[in-house]
Amino acid sequence: MKNLTSMLDIQKADTSKIDQVDFNNLVFGQVFTDHMFECDYKNGSWQTPVIKPYGNLSMPPSARVFHYGQAVFEGMKAYKDQDDQIWLFRPEENFNRINKSSERLAIPEFPKEYFFEGLETLLKMDSAWIQKGFGNSLYIRPFVMATEAGVSASPAGEYKFMIICSPAQAYYSGEVRVKFSEKFSRAADGGVGYAKAAGNYGAQFYPTNLAKEEGFQQIVWTDASTHEYLEEAGTMNVFFRIGDKLVTAPTSDRILDGVTRKSVITLAEDHHIDVEVRRVSVQEILDAAKSGELKEMFGSGTATVINPILGFGFKGEKYELPKIEDSYAKFFKDTLMKIQYNEAEDKFGWRHQVK
Amino acid sequence: MKNLTSMLDIQKADTSKIDQVDFNNLVFGQVFTDHMFECDYKNGSWQTPVIKPYGNLSMPPSARVFHYGQAVFEGMKAYKDQDDQIWLFRPEENFNRINKSSERLAIPEFPKEYFFEGLETLLKMDSAWIQKGFGNSLYIRPFVMATEAGVSASPAGEYKFMIICSPAQAYYSGEVRVKFSEKFSRAADGGVGYAKAAGNYGAQFYPTNLAKEEGFQQIVWTDASTHEYLEEAGTMNVFFRIGDKLVTAPTSDRILDGVTRKSVITLAEDHHIDVEVRRVSVQEILDAAKSGELKEMFGSGTATVINPILGFGFKGEKYELPKIEDSYAKFFKDTLMKIQYNEAEDKFGWRHQVK
Numbered sequence: 001m002k003n004l005t006s007m008l009d010i011q012k013a014d015t016s017k018i019d020q021v022d023f024n025n026l027v028f029g030q031v032f033t034d035h036m037f038e039c040d041y042k043n044g045s046w047q048t049p050v051i052k053p054y055g056n057l058s059m060p061p062s063a064r065v066f067h068y069g070q071a072v073f074e075g076m077k078a079y080k081d082q083d084d085q086i087w088l089f090r091p092e093e094n095f096n097r098i099n100k101s102s103e104r105l106a107i108p109e110f111p112k113e114y115f116f117e118g119l120e121t122l123l124k125m126d127s128a129w130i131q132k133g134f135g136n137s138l139y140i141r142p143f144v145m146a147t148e149a150g151v152s153a154s155p156a157g158e159y160k161f162m163i164i165c166s167p168a169q170a171y172y173s174g175e176v177r178v179k180f181s182e183k184f185s186r187a188a189d190g191g192v193g194y195a196k197a198a199g200n201y202g203a204q205f206y207p208t209n210l211a212k213e214e215g216f217q218q219i220v221w222t223d224a225s226t227h228e229y230l231e232e233a234g235t236m237n238v239f240f241r242i243g244d245k246l247v248t249a250p251t252s253d254r255i256l257d258g259v260t261r262k263s264v265i266t267l268a269e270d271h272h273i274d275v276e277v278r279r280v281s282v283q284e285i286l287d288a289a290k291s292g293e294l295k296e297m298f299g300s301g302t303a304t305v306i307n308p309i310l311g312f313g314f315k316g317e318k319y320e321l322p323k324i325e326d327s328y329a330k331f332f333k334d335t336l337m338k339i340q341y342n343e344a345e346d347k348f349g350w351r352h353q354v355k
Numbered sequence: 356m357k358n359l360t361s362m363l364d365i366q367k368a369d370t371s372k373i374d375q376v377d378f379n380n381l382v383f384g385q386v387f388t389d390h391m392f393e394c395d396y397k398n399g400s401w402q403t404p405v406i407k408p409y410g411n412l413s414m415p416p417s418a419r420v421f422h423y424g425q426a427v428f429e430g431m432k433a434y435k436d437q438d439d440q441i442w443l444f445r446p447e448e449n450f451n452r453i454n455k456s457s458e459r460l461a462i463p464e465f466p467k468e469y470f471f472e473g474l475e476t477l478l479k480m481d482s483a484w485i486q487k488g489f490g491n492s493l494y495i496r497p498f499v500m501a502t503e504a505g506v507s508a509s510p511a512g513e514y515k516f517m518i519i520c521s522p523a524q525a526y527y528s529g530e531v532r533v534k535f536s537e538k539f540s541r542a543a544d545g546g547v548g549y550a551k552a553a554g555n556y557g558a559q560f561y562p563t564n565l566a567k568e569e570g571f572q573q574i575v576w577t578d579a580s581t582h583e584y585l586e587e588a589g590t591m592n593v594f595f596r597i598g599d600k601l602v603t604a605p606t607s608d609r610i611l612d613g614v615t616r617k618s619v620i621t622l623a624e625d626h627h628i629d630v631e632v633r634r635v636s637v638q639e640i641l642d643a644a645k646s647g648e649l650k651e652m653f654g655s656g657t658a659t660v661i662n663p664i665l666g667f668g669f670k671g672e673k674y675e676l677p678k679i680e681d682s683y684a685k686f687f688k689d690t691l692m693k694i695q696y697n698e699a700e701d702k703f704g705w706r707h708q709v710k
């Protein structure tokens with residue numbers, strides 16, 4: 001069935017799987033909604049986008065993505081307010097970023113109309129999957145991958161752009177302590193660190209497993225050349241509170257330009273919290289931890305919003321951060337979530353209603 | 356049908372596609388043989404390996420490989436001699452390397468018996484696809500990828516190990532001139548450059564496209580920290596002949612430990628050619644090019660064996676290498692191919708017969 005009011009081809013699922021889902025016991029990223037968005041690129045252009053029942057893909061074993069990791073993705077969320085209205089948070093940022101990532105991976109840009117019409121139609125069709133309640137959300141995963149058959153190491157001529165959605169509860173990742181990387185690195189100058197390239201993530205699993213064996217949940221990556229400067233965590237940018245000042249590393253071609261990160265910076269400035277965007281050396285943080293000046297560390301990212309970091313390790317030493325009353329982490333998390341759930345004024349025009 | 360004499364489950368194709376193939380007009384990596392090898396990892400172990408008709412895979416859109424590039428591969432070749440005997444070249448090297456790559460990508464190691472029994476059985480079943488004649492071969496692509504469904508950024512619990520095969524003619528890649536990278540990089544210290552990780556390849560496509568616009572076919576990567584030292588090309592290690600001395604960069608955690616590279620080094624030593632394995636600076640090569648001491652450059656890799664490099668560019672300047680009579684490139688290519696095709700003595704025990 002071709003939807004006449006849009007450029008989308010819509011194939012509705014016969015039945016919904018929603019009754020089989022226990023929304024109080026969701027594991028992150030495991031259950032997917034009834035429909036998915038799919039758009040193929042071939043012969044030099046993006047074909048008619050389709051929304052169809054969520055299901056398996058048929059792929060040749062020689063598809064480029066399996067061999068050369070030519071793939072990028074995004075992560076965003078939809079929220080439902082008390083009046084059943086659906087909201088996105090700064091979705092243009094994610095749209096722009098996926099095309100920026102695609103460019104770096106030699107993947108053709110995706111058209112804006114297709115992205116937004118596809119995404120919003122999908123959210124409306126699967127709106128029952130977005131549960132109300134502070135902390136509940138629908139995690140949205142747009143991604144593009146090279147599907148062309150053939151194992152020659154060159155950019156593909158065929159791609160698939162997809163959006164799949166997974167209901168999520170308030171994400172509590174347990175207590176997080178991080179290891180500052182001493183030997184392994186995530187990204188090189190002149191590399192793909194700033195892109196949400198698939199390969200950046202698989203490359204982190206092994207060092208993260210080693211860090212876990214030492215009792216840390218995540219790694220804060222340091223620059224590959226000297227390991228002297230702190231960059232970001234696996235799926236979060238990182239902030240340090242030294243005294244009452246907030247410090248975070250500048251974005252670069254090694255660091256993802258996080259939507260949550262830039263929102264935190266804006267909120268901090270708006271609340272007259274002193275923010276410094278500059279290189280942060282491991283030594284500075286060690287010194288601040290020892291002198292008691294290091295009050296907080298937290299990560300920022302779509303999945304967890306703000307994730308307090310309770311301690312860190314470096315060269316065999318472990319450091320615990322003090323418990324704190326008026327934490328910045330809590331303030332930013334509450335402030336951001338109230339905007340996201342339409343419970344506070346949207347001073348910066350960050351909310352985007354799906355209607 | 357379970358093959359009683361082996362641990363393999365063998366499902367034969369009803370008919371062969373071989374008659375549809377024009378072996379005189381093969382595009383690299385486009386056509387695949389009748390069968391493929393597949394082995395799934397789940398519940399903590401590798402399951403019964405299967406050889407079955409080559410065909411599409413059914414994969415959930417949330418399969419980890421699409422999102423996090425948790426995938427590695429190998430490239431090797433089978434050769435047929437004039438007596439219809441089938442040969443592999445140093446296959447243990449590829450087996451060891453895929454497990455080394457897997458370790459770095461947090462993928463479970465693959466058992467040696469499965470690899471060799473699977474590979475050799477597959478080659479015997481599809482032996483008609485290995486064409487005789489110097490330069491003809493069967494390109495073999497083993498690969499492993501994370502297949503588990505679910506978009507959480509952590510190592511998968513399920514994987515698929517596959518071997519697919521594609522008939523190849525003598526690979527003539529046209530004239531190759533390379534750009535020495537000034538800004539982009541392929542690998543970081545402490546990263547995954549030494550692994551044949553899928554993501555390493557997709558990351559090179561965009562910079563390579565830019566180099567192509569400047570008239571180069573490939574990039575020779577330089578170290579990410581300073582761009583002062585030459586490392587390797589996209590799918591080849593690189594050798595420089597300065598006077599009568601052969602120079603190549605040492606392997607490291609940024610550089611792939613190529614099978615062809617190490618074979619060239621051994622052959623050079625055996626033929627009393629002076630080989631230096633040490634850092635090679637861009638400046639040294641520029642100086643040698645200007646003084647006329649730079650006699651040759653060539654790449655080494657399974658696909659092309661030895662690929663002469665006719666010129667290079669750096670910071671807007673282009674350099675052409677002199678034409679040379681007794682080229683090392685030609686000597687190594689001939690010597691290696693004669694060993695590979697069972698036309699010369701195998702002094703180092705590199706050939707492995709499939710029987």
Ligand SMILES: Cc1ncc(COP(=O)(O)O)c(C=O)c1O
Pocket residue numbers: 075196232233234235236237256257258259260261300301302303
């Ligand atoms: C490497 C990396 N850094 C930071 C972030 C946080 O970015 P955002 O706030 O846009 O979710 C993410 C997650 O998206 C990420 O993958």
Ligand SMILES: Cc1ncc(COP(=O)(O)O)c(C=O)c1O
Pocket residue numbers: 430551587588589590591592611612613614615616655656657658
């Ligand atoms: C990055 C890279 N360097 C070098 C090589 C050459 O290695 P080998 O001689 O083992 O084929 C390859 C190809 O396998 C490669 O992918």
